[in-house]
Each structure stands twice: as structure tokens, then as C-alpha cells.
Amino acid sequence: MDSAHIEREASHWLAKRDSGAWGTDDEQAFAAWQQQSTAHRIAVIRLQTVWQRADRLQALGAGVPRGEVPAPGTWRFSPTFERENSVAASDGPRPRVRLMVAIAAAVLLLALATLGIGYLRLHDPNTYRSQLGAIEIVSLADGTRVTLNTNSAVHLAFSAAQRRVDLIDGEAFFEVAKDPRRPFVVSAGGRLIIAVGTKFSVLRGASETRVVVTEGRVKVEEASGSVISAPSTELAAGSIARAGSAGVLINHATVAEAETYTSWRAGYIALRDTELADAVAEFNRYNRKQLVIADASIARIRIGGNLRAQNVDAFVRVLEEGFPVRAEDEGDRIVLHAR
Amino acid sequence: MDDTLENWFAREILAHEPMLVRYLLRVWPNRDEVPDLRQEIYVKVFESAQQVRPTLPKAFLFATARNLMTDRLRRSRIIFIGARGDLDDLNVLVDELSPEHRTTNIQELQRLAQAFDDLPPQCRAVMWLRKVEQMSQKEVAARLGVQEKAIEKQVARGMRLLTAALLAGAAAGESDREATKSARGREHG
Numbered sequence: 001m002d003s004a005h006i007e008r009e010a011s012h013w014l015a016k017r018d019s020g021a022w023g024t025d026d027e028q029a030f031a032a033w034q035q036q037s038t039a040h041r042i043a044v045i046r047l048q049t050v051w052q053r054a055d056r057l058q059a060l061g062a063g064v065p066r067g068e069v070p071a072p073g074t075w076r077f078s079p080t081f082e083r084e085n086s087v088a089a090s091d092g093p094r095p096r097v098r099l100m101v102a103i104a105a106a107v108l109l110l111a112l113a114t115l116g117i118g119y120l121r122l123h124d125p126n127t128y129r130s131q132l133g134a135i136e137i138v139s140l141a142d143g144t145r146v147t148l149n150t151n152s153a154v155h156l157a158f159s160a161a162q163r164r165v166d167l168i169d170g171e172a173f174f175e176v177a178k179d180p181r182r183p184f185v186v187s188a189g190g191r192l193i194i195a196v197g198t199k200f201s202v203l204r205g206a207s208e209t210r211v212v213v214t215e216g217r218v219k220v221e222e223a224s225g226s227v228i229s230a231p232s233t234e235l236a237a238g239s240i241a242r243a244g245s246a247g248v249l250i251n252h253a254t255v256a257e258a259e260t261y262t263s264w265r266a267g268y269i270a271l272r273d274t275e276l277a278d279a280v281a282e283f284n285r286y287n288r289k290q291l292v293i294a295d296a297s298i299a300r301i302r303i304g305g306n307l308r309a310q311n312v313d314a315f316v317r318v319l320e321e322g323f324p325v326r327a328e329d330e331g332d333r334i335v336l337h338a339r
Numbered sequence: 340m341d342d343t344l345e346n347w348f349a350r351e352i353l354a355h356e357p358m359l360v361r362y363l364l365r366v367w368p369n370r371d372e373v374p375d376l377r378q379e380i381y382v383k384v385f386e387s388a389q390q391v392r393p394t395l396p397k398a399f400l401f402a403t404a405r406n407l408m409t410d411r412l413r414r415s416r417i418i419f420i421g422a423r424g425d426l427d428d429l430n431v432l433v434d435e436l437s438p439e440h441r442t443t444n445i446q447e448l449q450r451l452a453q454a455f456d457d458l459p460p461q462c463r464a465v466m467w468l469r470k471v472e473q474m475s476q477k478e479v480a481a482r483l484g485v486q487e488k489a490i491e492k493q494v495a496r497g498m499r500l501l502t503a504a505l506l507a508g509a510a511a512g513e514s515d516r517e518a519t520k521s522a523r524g525r526e527h528g
Binding site: 002003004006007008011012014015016018019020021037038039041042043045046047048049050051053054055056057058066067069070072073141142143 | 345348349353374375377378381382385386447448449451452455456463464466467468469470471472473475476477482487490491492494495496498499501502505506
């Protein structure tokens with residue numbers, strides 16, 4: 001009846017069988033023991049399930065010299081794209097199969113490389129890039145989730161001391177897993193955005209870096225190792241900060257307002273009293289077909305609303321219906337004129 | 340042998356163990372009794388599945404848990420006084436407890452690594468050589484310079500500790516993470 005006692009017995013059976021010193025008489029005795037009660041069988045199933053699952057640890061043994069036991073906490077996780085996986089007892093592929101898959105992948109990579117396809121950069125395991133108009137979700141080993149906006153790229157450089165992400169292009173939203181011992185640092189446009197456990201987005205623009213915080217707090221610092229370092233700026237949830245060469249401009253908004261800046265995650269562009277020039281620039285980030293403003297007089301029209309980022313046509317239609325704007329579709333671009 | 344029933348049990352029932360244990364800890368007045376309670380629930384589910392497998396394993400598991408606790412509470416009115424959760428509490432909808440979510444490969448691997456790191460040093464060393472390097476117990480014994488019998492003991496112990504951490508014990512530290520997950524799910528949905 002006592003579950004702890006039963007589990008102990010079951011573990012002794014399984015460990016003995018694992019030792020290899022196991023004969024037919026052992027097999028029979030073990031079977032008999034399991035027949036005695038369902039509780040015995042269940043104890044065996046539980047232990048065996050976890051024991052098999054532990055084989056997956058092999059994935060972490062790469063790079064460790066054979067016969068050596070590394071210190072706790074020194075695992076090497078490689079980040080992977082989020083992949084749904086059936087729960088629990090599913091056995092991973094056998095090691096040999098896995099090896100063959102790895103070899104096949106290597107051969108394929110080599111083939112791609114020799115074909116001269118300029119994809120190698122994409123295959124840097126620590127660099128993630130999203131296509132134009134696409135939104136990509138990357139789950140990192142530490143539990144952090146990064147959502148890449150259109151045409152964006154991040155490079156990961158995780159170490160024992162910090163979790164560093166370089167925003168190479170575009171915009172990303174970070175849902176950072178808490179780990180006080182390893183701060184999460186995003187580097188973009190000469191700024192470091194430092195978080196412990198929080199949600200925020202970073203946009204790397206041509207002249208400024210925009211940071212929007214929707215949960216928790218983050219710190220913004222100068223990235224250069226200059227002697228006179230500017231004091232760091234702390235941003236609370238609801239902050240919308242623009243960091244340019246002159247300094248950091250902070251708008252203390254509400255969390256709801258800040259969240260409109262991350263509406264792209266759902267595929268929308270949220271316009272709030274936005275000038276047409278800015279709205280056009282925003283749409284152009286998502287689409288190959290670029291919008292061009294021909295007349296300066298319409299550039300400052302203010303518009304609002306939520307629009308699908310990829311539906312340029314709808315945006316243009318709204319403009320033509322509600323504003324003194326005339327659009328000319330030239331195939332690869334749409335030119336906006338004053339009417 | 341009824342091997343498939345065992346696979347079914349591991350896949351459909353054990354997968355819910357963290358949630359089940361969390362539930363039991365919340366409504367059952369005496370936490371020391373939870374492992375035995377869990378065992379009793381499993382026995383009932385397993386024996387019933389031997390006859391006919393339930394179409395909704397998760398719902399069946401929790402219904403069994405509820406019935407068993409209700410029975411026990413009725414039988415011993417003494418416990419009932421001052422019980423942390425009363426009988427009404429046992430009627431919580433299963434899906435309210437925690438939305439079904441499937442862990443990703445990497446999360447699973449992380450949890451495994453954490454459980455592994457929490458093992459006592461000697462046990463951890465044995466498990467590393469046996470599980471990561473896939474040495475046999477004999478080879479592990481030679482490598483560490485100890486008796487094979489001692490290795491077997493550590494293997495048994497490691498098995499139990501990992502099981503406690505990954506199945507039953509995962510219930511403890513996990514509630515936070517799951518709360519944020521469900522919030523996140525709502526946000527997207």
C-alpha cells in the first residue's frame with residue numbers, strides 16, 4: 001500500500017535489470033512481483049517513463065570530453081525554433097537514427113553551400129531572421145520568447161553571465177524569462193536595453209532606437225565603453241522611449257497605449273493620430289509594394305485606426321475614400337498624390 | 340504482455356501527473372497522504388482501462404481523483420473538519436485548473452537538465468556517465484573506481500529522484516510558469 005516503499009522496490013528491480021547481471025530467473029521474479037498488484041506495475045511504468053526520458057540528456061552532452069562530468073549549470077542549450085511536441089512518454093529517435101539525421105543535415109548544408117546559395121547566414125544557429133511581411137516566433141533555451149517583426153534579425157550570444165541579444169535589423173518583442181543571475185540584454189543602435197523578467201519591444205530605426213515596455217521594468221544604457229558614460233535610464237511599464245544620438249526621450253504612457261506599439265504581433269498596424277508620412281513608412285516595412293508620397297501637402301494628414309499590415313490596398317482605399325488623396329498604382333509601387 | 344496498455348498509461352495519464360499532484364495538494368488536507376492517494380487513483384484508472392480505455396483519459400483521471408477523495412472524506416468525518424478544501428472545492432472543472440499545454444522540446448530538456456543538476460553529486464556523476472555517455476553500469480564502475488553494486492544503487496536512487504522531480508515534484512515550482520502561460524494564451528487568443 002505504501003507508495004514510497006513500492007517505488008523503492010521497483011527502482012531496485014529496474015536498476016538491477018539495467019546492470020546487465022540479469023538472468024531468466026530474475027526476469028521471472030520481476031514479472032511475478034509485477035503481477036502481485038497493479039500498484040507495482042504502475043510504479044514500474046512511472047520510473048521507466050522517466051528513465052527513458054532521461055536519454056534525451058544525450059543532446060546536452062555534446063562538446064563535453066568523454067568520461068568527464070561537467071559541473072551543474074554548465075549545460076549547453078542551443079536555441080531552437082518553437083516546435084510543438086507530444087507530451088511525455090514518446091521515445092526520442094534512437095541515437096543512431098539521430099546521428100544519421102545529423103549527417104544527412106550536414107550533407108544537405110554542404111550541398112547548399114557548394115551550390116552557392118547565399119543562405120549560410122541564415123544557417124548560423126544563433127541568428128534568426130524573418131522574411132518581409134512575416135512574423136516569426138523564436139523560443140529560446142531559457143524560456144524567453146522573441147517575436148520578430150517583418151524583415152528583422154537577431155543574433156544570440158548567451159553566456160553564463162548574461163543573455164545577450166543583438167538586434168541586427170528591424171523590430172522584436174521580448175517576453176523575458178526571469179533569471180536574476182543572468183540579465184537579459186538587448187543591444188540595438190548603440191544602446192543596451194537590460195531586463196530581468198519583463199516584456200518589451202525594441203525597434204532599430206535609422207536614426208533612433210525605440211523601446212516600448214508593456215510589463216515590468218527595463219534599463220537603457222549607452223553601449224559604447226566611453227569614459228564618461230551617460231547615466232542609465234530606467235523605464236517602467238507603459239514607457240515609450242526613443243533613444244537617438246542626442247539622448248533618450250521618454251513618453252510615460254499607459255500600458256494600453258504602449259501595447260498599441262506591439263499590435264504588429266497580431267499582424268496589425270495601429271495608427272493613433274499618426275502622420276501619413278509615418279504611416280506610409282510603417283506599411284513599407286511589411287510590403288514589397290512600396291508606398292510613395294508625391295505631394296508634401298498630404299504628408300502631414302493625421303490618421304488613426306487598426307489596419308492589417310499586409311493589406312496595402314485596403315489602406316490606400318481608406319485614404320482615397322476619407323482624405324484628399326489620389327493613388328496611382330505603378331505596379332511595383334503606389335504613388336500618393338494630393339487631390 | 341499488455342505492453343500497449345502501459346504505453347497508453349504513460350502517455351495519457353502520467354503526462355498529467357504534475358497537474359494532478361497540484362490539484363491533490365490543493366484540496367487534500369494532509370499532504371503526506373498525497374503520494375498514496377495518487378497511487379490509489381492510478382490503480383483505479385489502470386484497472387478500469389484494462390477493461391475499457393476511457394475516451395477522455397484526462398477527464399477520467401480527474402473524475403476518479405474526485406470520487407476517491409469524496410469517498411475518503413465521507414468515510415472519515417474527522418478529517419473533514421478543518422479540511423483545507425471542502426467537498427465543493429472538489430468539483431472544480433479540470434480545465435480551470437490549468438489549461439492543457441504541451442511543453443516544447445527545449446523546455447522539456449531544460450526541466451530534465453535542472454532535475455539532473457539537483458541530484459546529489461555522486462548520483463549525478465553516475466547518471467551522467469550512464470545516461471549522457473550511455474556507458475554501461477560496469478563501465479561506470481570502472482571509470483569511477485567503485486563496486487558495481489554501488490553503481491546499481493545510485494542508478495536506482497537517480498531513477499527515483501528524477502521521477503520525483505519530473506513527475507510529482509514538477510507540481511511545486513510550476514504554478515507560476517503556468518499562470519503566465521495561460522495569461523499569454525489568452526492574450527493571443
